[in-house]
Amino acid sequence: MDVRRVVTGHDASGKSVFVSDEKVAPRVPVLLPGSEFTLLWGGDTTPQFPDDGSMPSWHTYFPPIGGFRFSMFTLPPGAAAASEPEEIDAEAALADAEEKLPGLLAYMDPSDAGMHTTDTIDFEVVLEGTVILELDDGAEVTLHPGDTVVQNGTRHRWRNPGDVPARLALFVVGAEHANVTRD
Template sequence: MTDPRTVRRVVTGHDSAGRSRVVDDRNVEAITSALMPGFVAYQLWGRDEPPAFPDDGSPSDVETWFPPREGSRFLIITHGPEGLAPPPGVDTAAATAELERQMPGVLASMEPDGSGMHVTDTMDYLLVVRGEATLELDDGERAVLRPGDVVVQNGTRHVWRNYGTEPCTVVAVAVGADRRPPRTENADVGVRS
């Protein structure tokens, strides 16, 4: 990667005779936000429906940052260390609108208290490739992750923090899922519902 603001993406597909071909080879531009210094994201690929082959390799128009049921997203995300503040004079309304344009639905998934906690109807597979990430869950439970560590995030309420001194980069695949009401115990009769 020569330019830190782009990631090269090579896409294969099938030609009219069914042979495999490279159908796209280009750089994907970084998503950044004045609201989140040190944050860089790349939406490398996404589908809002399951794949079917043969496929000509054309990109799919996706409407939201997080995939719907049966959809998927392929992402690289970098978080700067905790404590980085937006530069003085940032136009918060304009920066918020730009972030919503670049990452539709992300802000709506965040809890309104500003904590960064959120829940998505996705199963996420994440690999830490640089730095240190802390996954925080309900009741303050934490898992500290370093390069080579992976997380399978099963639609739980969570937030990512970077308490380290350098940026943390994760590679992630998000797969859309169904959310069902939680199973509860009936203490009187011992029946699960």
């Protein structure tokens, strides 16, 4: 689903203006069938105003300290997430994921599918469907539309136990984390 993004900014005299109004298509990595990542806005440094409303530069899926990301994430039902394409070129699929979601795979635990720890604080809102948030000790919480999460750099994974896709809105801020190092 394309998401509408309306952006405001300031003209040369400092007056508030609408800068853009457009649809943003999701990124759909081959490695995660049924998942969609709609990257709406982000920056690697602290914003400064007034601005012209153009998107700041950013380089990786997760922001550095002082950076931020705003996105939507669609998680397919459990059965869809477990299925894999019949034939997949692993090297091409990894390159596809790195192109569409730069740096994301580096945070994933290769020995425990879906588990990851980031050096970010994540603010999440469930918009549609049902999701389960699981922490590293197996503790789980089931979340429904309207439920929110403040994720403080914890090791976790997401699952969709339902039979329809689940959609979450995310705002992510880079933070210092003693147990996470960046390459």
